[in-house]
Amino acid sequence: MRTWNKIKTWPLLLPVLALILVMAVNIIHDAATGINPLSFFAVSFRDTTTNGTILYGRVIDIINRGSEIAILAIGMTLVVSASAGTDISVGSVMSLCASFMCMNLAGYGVSSTTTLAKPLIVGLLAAVVMGVVCGAFNGTLVAHLSIQPMVATLILYSAARAIGLLLCNDLIVYVRNPSFAFIGAFLGPIPTPIIITAICIIVVSIVLRKTALGMYIQSVGINAKASRIAGLNSKLLIFLAYMLCGVFASIAGIVASSRITSADSNNIGLYLEMDAILSVALGGNSLGGGKFNLAGSIIGAYTIQAITTTLYALGVSSIQAPVYKAVIVILIVVIEAPPFKAYVRKLSAARAAKGVKA
Amino acid sequence: MEENVLLTARGISMTFPGVKALDNVDFTLRKGEIHALMGENGAGKSTLIKCLTGINDFEEGEIHIQGIEGPVKNRSTRDAQNVGISTVYQEVNLCPNLSVAENLFIGREPLTKLHTIDRKSYNKRSAKIMDDLGISVDVTQNLENYSLAIQQMVAIARAVDMDCKVLILDEPTSSLDDEEVEKLFNLMRKLREKGVGIIFVTHFLEQVYAVCDRITVLRNGAFVGEYPIAELPRVKLVAAMMGKDLDDLAEIKKEQKDYSKEPMEISAKGLSHAGTIKPFDLDIHKGEVVGIGGLLGSGRSELARCIYGADKAQTGTLQINGETVKINQPIDAMNKGMGMLPDDRKAEGIIADLSVRENIILALQAKRGMFKLLSRAQQEEIADRYIDLVQIKTSSKDTLVKQLSGGNQQKVILARWLATNPDFLILDEPTRGIDVGTKSEIQKLIVKLAAEGKSVIFISSEIEEMLRTCSRMVIMRDGAKVGELDHDLSQENVMKAIAGGES
Numbered sequence: 001m002r003t004w005n006k007i008k009t010w011p012l013l014l015p016v017l018a019l020i021l022v023m024a025v026n027i028i029h030d031a032a033t034g035i036n037p038l039s040f041f042a043v044s045f046r047d048t049t050t051n052g053t054i055l056y057g058r059v060i061d062i063i064n065r066g067s068e069i070a071i072l073a074i075g076m077t078l079v080v081s082a083s084a085g086t087d088i089s090v091g092s093v094m095s096l097c098a099s100f101m102c103m104n105l106a107g108y109g110v111s112s113t114t115t116l117a118k119p120l121i122v123g124l125l126a127a128v129v130m131g132v133v134c135g136a137f138n139g140t141l142v143a144h145l146s147i148q149p150m151v152a153t154l155i156l157y158s159a160a161r162a163i164g165l166l167l168c169n170d171l172i173v174y175v176r177n178p179s180f181a182f183i184g185a186f187l188g189p190i191p192t193p194i195i196i197t198a199i200c201i202i203v204v205s206i207v208l209r210k211t212a213l214g215m216y217i218q219s220v221g222i223n224a225k226a227s228r229i230a231g232l233n234s235k236l237l238i239f240l241a242y243m244l245c246g247v248f249a250s251i252a253g254i255v256a257s258s259r260i261t262s263a264d265s266n267n268i269g270l271y272l273e274m275d276a277i278l279s280v281a282l283g284g285n286s287l288g289g290g291k292f293n294l295a296g297s298i299i300g301a302y303t304i305q306a307i308t309t310t311l312y313a314l315g316v317s318s319i320q321a322p323v324y325k326a327v328i329v330i331l332i333v334v335i336e337a338p339p340f341k342a343y344v345r346k347l348s349a350a351r352a353a354k355g356v357k358a
Numbered sequence: 359m360e361e362n363v364l365l366t367a368r369g370i371s372m373t374f375p376g377v378k379a380l381d382n383v384d385f386t387l388r389k390g391e392i393h394a395l396m397g398e399n400g401a402g403k404s405t406l407i408k409c410l411t412g413i414n415d416f417e418e419g420e421i422h423i424q425g426i427e428g429p430v431k432n433r434s435t436r437d438a439q440n441v442g443i444s445t446v447y448q449e450v451n452l453c454p455n456l457s458v459a460e461n462l463f464i465g466r467e468p469l470t471k472l473h474t475i476d477r478k479s480y481n482k483r484s485a486k487i488m489d490d491l492g493i494s495v496d497v498t499q500n501l502e503n504y505s506l507a508i509q510q511m512v513a514i515a516r517a518v519d520m521d522c523k524v525l526i527l528d529e530p531t532s533s534l535d536d537e538e539v540e541k542l543f544n545l546m547r548k549l550r551e552k553g554v555g556i557i558f559v560t561h562f563l564e565q566v567y568a569v570c571d572r573i574t575v576l577r578n579g580a581f582v583g584e585y586p587i588a589e590l591p592r593v594k595l596v597a598a599m600m601g602k603d604l605d606d607l608a609e610i611k612k613e614q615k616d617y618s619k620e621p622m623e624i625s626a627k628g629l630s631h632a633g634t635i636k637p638f639d640l641d642i643h644k645g646e647v648v649g650i651g652g653l654l655g656s657g658r659s660e661l662a663r664c665i666y667g668a669d670k671a672q673t674g675t676l677q678i679n680g681e682t683v684k685i686n687q688p689i690d691a692m693n694k695g696m697g698m699l700p701d702d703r704k705a706e707g708i709i710a711d712l713s714v715r716e717n718i719i720l721a722l723q724a725k726r727g728m729f730k731l732l733s734r735a736q737q738e739e740i741a742d743r744y745i746d747l748v749q750i751k752t753s754s755k756d757t758l759v760k761q762l763s764g765g766n767q768q769k770v771i772l773a774r775w776l777a778t779n780p781d782f783l784i785l786d787e788p789t790r791g792i793d794v795g796t797k798s799e800i801q802k803l804i805v806k807l808a809a810e811g812k813s814v815i816f817i818s819s820e821i822e823e824m825l826r827t828c829s830r831m832v833i834m835r836d837g838a839k840v841g842e843l844d845h846d847l848s849q850e851n852v853m854k855a856i857a858g859g860e861s
Contacts (some may be wrong), residue, residue: 212723212731215716222711229668229698229706230774231689231724290711 015283015299018332022306026058029314051186058309060191066305067193068094068252068269071200072276073301075245077285077292081221082241083142084289085149086277090249092160093134094269097250098257099164101127102173105180112174120179127250134160135246139239157273164265174262184258193255200251201298208294217241221289275304282332303332362389363424364555365443365524370409370419374761377753379405380416383581385574387524387555389424392546394566395559397576398599398793399765400751403559406576407526410557411438411445424523444517445526448533450509452516454502459484461501462516487519488512491545507538511545518549525549526557531565532791535653543569561791563592575599600795617643617829621679623782623813626665628674634660637673638839640832642782647804647814649824651852652834658817659701661834662784665815666698667691678782692725695781699771699788701817703764707771710760714752715741717759718773725778744773748803765792772800783807784815789823801827821852831855 007013023040031037043057072090079087104126107117116123134156141152183192208214216237219227224234249269256268281287282303283296307328311321334340367385371378380402387393397403408414410421412432420429423441432438435445452461462484470476484497493511501509510530517525527546531539546556546569558570566573566587573590575582575598582598590598620643630637635657642648650658663669665676667685675682678694685691688698700706709717718741719732726732732740741755748769752762759770768788775783785804789797804814804827818824824831830844833855841855 210731212726212728215712215720215723216728219709219712219716219720222709223705226700226706226709227720229688229700230709230721231692232720233687233689 011284011293012296012299014336015296015303018282018335019299019303019306021332022303022310022328026310026313029310045189053189054186055189055191058313060194062302062306062309063194064191065309066302067191067197068256068272069275069279069304070197070298070301071248071252071255072272073279073283073297074200074204074294075241075248076276076280077283077294077297078217078241079149079245080277080280080285080287081289081292082217082238083149084221084287085142086273086280086287087138087153087242087245088150088273088277089134089138089153089156089160090245090252090276091269091271091273092157093131093246093249094253094256094272095263095265095267096134096156096160096164096167097127097130097253098268099168099173099263099265100130101254102175102257102263103167105175105177106173108167109169109171110173111171112176114176116175116177116180120177123180124254127254128247131246131248131250131253132243133246134249135243136239138246139242142242143235143238161265164263168263168265172262172264176261180258181261182258184255184261193259196251196255200248201294204294214292218291222291275301278329279304282329282336284336304329363387364389365410365421365423367406367410367421368419370406370416370421372405372409372414372416372418375753377579379579380409381580382419383576383579384584385581386584387557388572389555390550390553391571392550392556392558392569394570394573395557395576396566396573396595396599397582398795399791400578400763401576401599401793402579403576404528404763405579407445407528407557407559410524411435411443411526439520439522442521442523443526444520444522444524445528446510446513446517446530448529450506450513452501452509452513454509455500457498457500458488458495458504458512459497461512462487462497462519466520487515491515491518491548493545505538507534507541510534510542514545514549518552518554522554524555524557526559528559529561529791530558531560531562539565561793563595563794566595567592596794599793615829617646620644620646622677623679624665625677625680626674627676629664629671629676630673631660631664631669632672634669634837635664636838640665640839642813642815644813645808645811646830647808647816647828649828649831650815650817650834651821651824651831651856653856656834656856657837657839658834659786660837661832661839662698662786662815662817663700665691666696666784668698668700689724692721692778692780696784697721697775697778697780697782698784699768699775699786701786701790703768703771703791708759708767711758713756714745714750714759714762714770715755717770718744718755718777721774722777740777744777747776748773749799765796768792768800769796772803780812782813782815784817786817787819788816789818789820797823821849825849825852 026040027037030039040058043055043060045053046056047053076087076090079085101123104118105116105120105123106113138153138156141147142149185192187195216232220232220234220237228234253268257263279300280297282300283293285292285296307325308321311324312318316324363386365387367383370380370383372380383402383406385406395403395406405414409416412434421431423430426441430441432441453464456464459481463480468476468479468483481497488495488497493508493515495504495508501512514525530542534542549556560566570587572584572586573595574584575595577599622641623644624640624642626638626640628637628639638661650661652658660669664671667688667690670686676685677683683694709720715737719737722740723732738755745752745755750766750769750773752766759767762770772788788800801823804816808814816824816828825847830842831847831852832839833841833843835856843851843855
């Protein structure tokens, strides 16, 4: 009974349930079509001509493909918590960082290359620096000029892709170099994006555990005025959250760009800002700011990817997929909504009361 | 049910997680009476009111209302309004950017035949409503053009016009000055004549005696008793609220001592902040408690905020321990050993969604910096120590601070500053909205801090409180420091100084 109560108050309960729900759909579908119901979870080694022996399976695919959303979700969680707003520019910033990186790696005006014009590390650093600059720009507008987050980040949302195209001389720059392609491919049998995401999550978790950053950000998100009186630099913390969000967008941009070994300015990170925001919400975090749960956001990110992958597995075309995705998201969001939770609690209380009488 | 009884609540019980908030509470309201609901912070006054108005879902007990068969259970404030129970809170829940008339009729506008809003008729009706209640306002003006007192009266008028039989006033006078309070009381008396039953919740004892007919006292969620006003003199009321007989407040008296020989802690020269406070000089010695007196809005808080850097000083210099310092924001002041408990607890004090523990260690953690996180064990040790020291009533140190009663929230913020071990502490209205027992505890604490050699600025609307604890008083008027009193501290002298003119 006590463990049951513990489970009931576990903050990750609903995000995890949502993820399980999506998995269940897969299992039922597999069973109904006569495939082994557990094939969803099956992971096997497979030999490929390009990458050698790699891990293969639907779960691996979801975790791999969900990397960008998960990385974005980390930054988005901090931004939502600190400023009660969302950074809608992350998808575009991803693209801009990718363009800037590829411009550096290929050389300005070159549309396709197999040799790197500069060392790989310079390109990667260029992407991260661009992420910092974009994040700092957003952070300045929100923290120091008190512009509403949605409006402030709308600027880069619409401008960043165009700046990226400008940097690439209106070309899709291809960098077909194995050392670069490796980031979006495999490290041994494991997809590299999974490793990168894991490193991001571990680093952030350690920072949150070993420093007071998490408490500071939540405190500012709950009550910026009171936090200031208590000695926190509210503006700096909000600025920092946006800057970190920019950094994570750049990492996601590196991964996305490396997957397709190019800087496709118009397509990298397209609509991903919405997925990132949704991850935060699915993770049980209030978009009104304040307390946050990073693990929830990350589970939310993989839930979204699981939905997408499931739909493709079910044979839904990529054009129609958003419709089904919307239906599932509505369901999950309703389950997590406080009034719905209150309703469920009331029902179970009523049932308990009946049980006592009987 | 008796003929003239409007509302009875019998055996109301309600539990919050871990706390029995109400335990078998009775309450009876008669027609045409003003009934005070009294109790210390956390006694269950707000909880009971929320049960009556449908915000809280109580577990046991029944509420009966005159003219309605069977027990009434409100599920929302709207339900409550439908059975004739309306509430007016300290913070007015109206729209400041709409006219008085629009506010009176919002959601139930009179319509013309074409189903458009009939402005003419509602302006006329509004004027009549306000006239009947003896409130002189231009109903076509926006609500924000009127003082808080008038806004509250508009809220009351709205409730009365919606056929309310039971009017609940929850701390309506906290932000009003004496004259406004008197106006409000006149309105309450007028409503009493009309047969409205009024439940009046306040912390001001004198106001209870000025206007009420009957008192119900709660303590720790339990019903203590119901008394006609004449049978319960002040001392007995305090005793009933606290559960013991004592005149504790009188005991606190700081011994008079000359502090001018003590080393200087704070020395401000010509500090000012445009629009809030004119340049002022202020010296505070070690171990001294300096009170700041003045009317609300005279610049009392602003003076303190200017020293602390909550509002950055634009002119002048500040010396701490003889060293000139530059303070751009609160953390600079904290690093020099200052702390400030702000007057607006909700807006600038508590971090509502964080736990008691986190709220207590916040300032200390901010002082240590982001990279020197206090370990969980250290945090818990500090939280335990201060919960014990200032006697915070909480079910655990990991309870969210928003679940505590107002007085206990205030103690949490006090604990937050004590944990930083400040040399100089600014306490802005630390006792506002707090029950008598806690008030005396806080006053004692101030005297104790001073005895330990800490300097304190103490700001309060209650002059008696400052007279008891302060050795010197600074007088403010219209955003300027107009004088200091260091001997002959008496209520009369202070009042005269505040009022200004011939003294």
